[in-house]
Amino acid sequence: MREAFLKRLFAKVNCGVCGQKYDAANIKILDQEDGLWVLSVYCGSCGTQGLIAAVVQEGNITDIITDLTEAEYDRFSKKEAVGVDDVQAIHSFLKEFDGDFASLFSEE
Ligand SMILES: [Zn+2]
Known part of the structure; x- marks a missing residue:
C-alpha cells in the first residue's frame, strides 16, 4: 500500500524546527495526482505544521537510459x-x- 509506505517513510523524517521525528499519526496525505503526493505533517513536539510534496515514480525498467x-x-x-x-x-x-x-x- 503506497499510502502506508509514504507514512512510514516520512515517519523517519525529522522536524526542521526541533529535530524530532514525525509521528506517523501526524502525517496526513492531502492530495495525490500523477505521482505527486502532498502530505501535511504536524510535529507533536514543537507544534510546527508543514507541507511535504513528494514525487513517487512508478518503477518502470524501460525508463532506464x-x-x-x-x-x-x-x-x-x-x-x-x-x-x-x-x-x-x-x-x-x-x-x-x-x-x-x-x-x-x-x-x-
Ligand atoms: Zn518540531
Whole structure:
C-alpha cells in the first residue's frame, strides 16, 4: 500500500524546527495526482505544521537510459556495487603492473 509506505517513510523524517521525528499519526496525505503526493505533517513536539510534496515514480525498467545490452544489464544488475575490496585489488594490481598492456591482454 503506497499510502502506508509514504507514512512510514516520512515517519523517519525529522522536524526542521526541533529535530524530532514525525509521528506517523501526524502525517496526513492531502492530495495525490500523477505521482505527486502532498502530505501535511504536524510535529507533536514543537507544534510546527508543514507541507511535504513528494514525487513517487512508478518503477518502470524501460525508463532506464543505458548503453548496456539487455544481457549485460541482466549480468551487472546481479553484481554487487564496487566495494573497498575491488579498489584494494586494483590498487595492488596497479602497484605491480609494469605497463605492458600487450602481454596483459594476450594472456587470455
Ligand atoms: Zn518540531
